[in-house]
């Protein structure tokens with residue numbers, strides 16, 4: 439089924455769809471063909487945001503009192519609606535941000551699974567009984583929701599990330615105001631339609647689209663927003679945290695990465711090459727978990743490099759809706775410019791561009807989109823900017839290590855700590871890697887990308903506010919512990 443293009447999407451506030459008070463909209467363009475307008479989304483004002491927060495605050499009084507199982511039933515219904523619209527929403531995602539249709543379908547299926555997982559959380563343990571020093575008293579802990587939660591999400595996982603924030607927020611009794619990335623606001627509107635159709639009470643979920651500086655910052659600063667969960671760049675994340683901290687609100691940040699893969703001397707090189715390509719270049723490298731530094735132990739450097747370069751020749755670039763496309767475009771013009779400027783930077787720093795180009799990709803089907811070929815640099819040293827700064831594009835930096843120990847030190851030589859992987863068959867190497875790698879997600883004989891919804895996810899160092907999302911770990915952010923002391 440083809441989606442309807444060029445429609446206008448509205449804000450969702452207090453259970454109703456409506457335009458922004460500004461009367462202004464912005465076009466959401468297809469990065470594979472910028473002549474295609476996927477839809478128009480609202481450019482909201484502070485007043486729209488205030489109405490959304492007020493409705494979320496009001497709805498929170500009864501939502502928090504519902505049994506967790508009743509909230510769970512509504513998440514199950516939202517999952518069913520999302521499932522019935524999987525292909526349509528995945529197509530919208532591909533058209534809005536460029537990832538292939540297969541990846542978009544996988545991500546939408548992930549959103550459905552996350553909703554079902556958190557529906558079950560509504561019936562799980564939320565506290566402990568702790569012996570009191572008073573033998574006649576009962577002491578226990580319970581958990582209470584924060585109240586209104588502001589969700590600020592990026593464009594790279596436009597279904598999975600909002601869902602992995604909204605589902606735990608809702609199941610633990612919070613109400614939500616979602617401010618999605620403007621690039622993928624049509625996908626976000628369709629996602630919110632699923633919650634609306636599932637029958638969530640008015641005000642429990644609200645959607646306000648618009649500029650980050652106005653709506654996002656407004657959410658972070660809003661006195662009636664009790665918690666802010668943010669995923670995006672470090673620069674913006676820190677601003678959000680400062681605004682939340684200044685008024686004593688709880689906040690959670692998941693931000694950038696510069697994720698390493700280590701190829702040990704005993705690695706299965708074919709598997710390692712496949713994992714490097716998949717981890718580094720799927721979604722055009724626009725995953726926070728994407729591989730960007732490939733640290734190869736000297737003995738296998740040349741053999742690995744040869745196999746990697748040979749395999750890259752097979753990558754097809756194009757519109758993510760075409761079945762033959764392996765890699766789509768960059769998600770927007772700014773991403774394309776950033777990627778090309780880092781390729782230029784790598785050359786200026788003296789690295790060797792072994793694959794790719796400093797210009798955008800060429801081809802009859804590529805002229806209307808933000809396409810770039812994958813780039814692979816050799817002769818990279820760890821202190822170069824291309825080895826230190828998050829590029830968020832299909833660029834791999836190959837770094838030579840004299841030993842496995844040096845490979846670990848190089849992998850840790852970054853301000854980020856999101857994910858890391860190693861290819862080795864040696865159990866000692868595996869254990870050293872697990873122990874010594876400073877990252878929130880460490881993966882052995884597997885690519886750096888790939889997050890499982892039932893496990894905690896988050897980073898160390900500059901990648902995170904040191905909290906964890908997903909799995910049962912999400913309860914720590916979305917609730918407060920209340921200690922109860924009862925004496926008859």
Ligand SMILES: NC(=O)c1ccc[n+]([C@@H]2O[C@H](COP(=O)([O-])OP(=O)(O)OC[C@H]3O[C@@H](n4cnc5c(N)ncnc54)[C@H](O)[C@@H]3O)[C@@H](O)[C@H]2O)c1
Pocket residue numbers: 590591592593594595617618619620648649650651652653654655656658669670671672674675677678692693694695725726828830856901
């Ligand atoms: N660690 C993770 O889990 C994770 C996951 C996905 C993406 N990311 C990171 O996200 C970045 C790419 O996404 P992006 O370009 O959408 O990030 P971004 O920081 O530009 O935007 C993220 C969100 O913040 C909003 N925003 C912008 N300015 C704001 C402000 N002043 N106040 C409040 N909100 C504001 C945006 O509108 C968007 O909704 C990369 O750095 C990537 O590593 C991290």
Ligand SMILES: O=CCCC(=O)C(=O)O
Pocket residue numbers: 594595598724725726727886887888889
């Ligand atoms: O972009 C951040 C999320 C990454 C992710 O979900 C994955 O690697 O699967």
